[in-house]
Amino acid sequence: MDDSPIVQLLDDLVLAAVGRGASDIHLEPQEKFWRVRFRINGKLVVVREFARELLPPLLSRLKIVSQLPLDEHRRPAEGKWLFRVNEQTTYDIRVSIIPFLYGEGAVLRILKLLGMQPDLRSLGFRDDAVCASIHRTISERSGLFLVVGSTGCGKSTTIYTLLQMLNDGSRKIITVEDPVEYAAKGISQVNVAANQGLSFASALRAILRQAPNVLFIGEIRDQETAAIAIQAALTGHFVFSTLHADGVAGAVSRIENLQISKCLIGATIRGILAQRLVRCLCPHCRRQYPLPPALAQRLALDESVRTFQPGKCEKCRQSGYDGRTVHYEWAPLAGKGTxxxxxxxxxxxxxxxxxxxxxRQLLLEGRVSADDILVDYANKFY
Ligand SMILES: [Zn+2]
Known part of the structure; x- marks a missing residue:
């Protein structure tokens, strides 16, 4: 093991990022220094600033571990680094290096390798009846399962957890993504890069000839992918996909706007899960707080209900929050024609x-703050 200061610095940065639950690390050259920022709970946070001389050797080290050419400094490059913490935990880090005005900078996207035990509860789906219903739905032989929400709301994480639940060796599972976001054993993943001549639609057509049982189409983004997804779902494949939509109702109008008839939508959709992520309060320092009357009325809760707001403590590094959980709605449609x-x-x-x-569940369990739920309302997510 190489323990030179540069090797140590890069490892320490990654360990600090995963320790704080960051989704990506940004190494950014500035005119007089370079800085490190982490994206934590969806927000960029400046972590440290360093002297400029330190960045080139650090980027060289990064290129070595992600198998990128050391002598290339003018073109963008993308690599991959498997960062092993211990026996149980390995991170799959996607590295992107780009030459900027003040030198090369990098973004490291941290993906956790999927564990052997996929678990909806750990994502925040804590309702047993909902989990059982989702499980029944994905066990169907054909149909379309949509997970909808905005960018960065954890749609891929949910779908990969579901794919892992089906990944028992008896089904051929193929994904088509732009880009692939998770590293999963036993699942064939196709990374679509339009600039390399492989379009989403052409990749999908080729994949259907591979006779998959389960298909994950990264995103239904246009009429062509919508038509292929529906066609695949009608012809004996169980298809997962995602859409940009606020909720279950919005998902249906979104597909209709892609020229898919209500008749076909009704015939193929087995379930729609709409989700977004909410910050979890740090359980060590959360403080009691009266439920805002506006929210009590909207959620039909008694105003005497105890809710919480963030505090500050060592454990959450004074942020008041600890990770995120899903906030969702679920509509199972299996076998219910209309x-x-x-x-x-x-x-x-x-x-x-x-x-x-x-x-209501999240507030009553004291897991999220009333303010964060009110922000959701303001954004018309209901
Ligand atoms: Zn705390």
């Missing part, structure tokens, strides 16, 4: 968990 003209109402009626019910 007339096309009633589809929207039907899908809303199928919801066995709504954002409001999910918010």
């Amino acid at each position: 007339q096309p003209e009633k589809l929207q109402n039907h899908i809303n009626d199928c919801r066995t968990m709504t954002f409001s019910a999910s918010a």
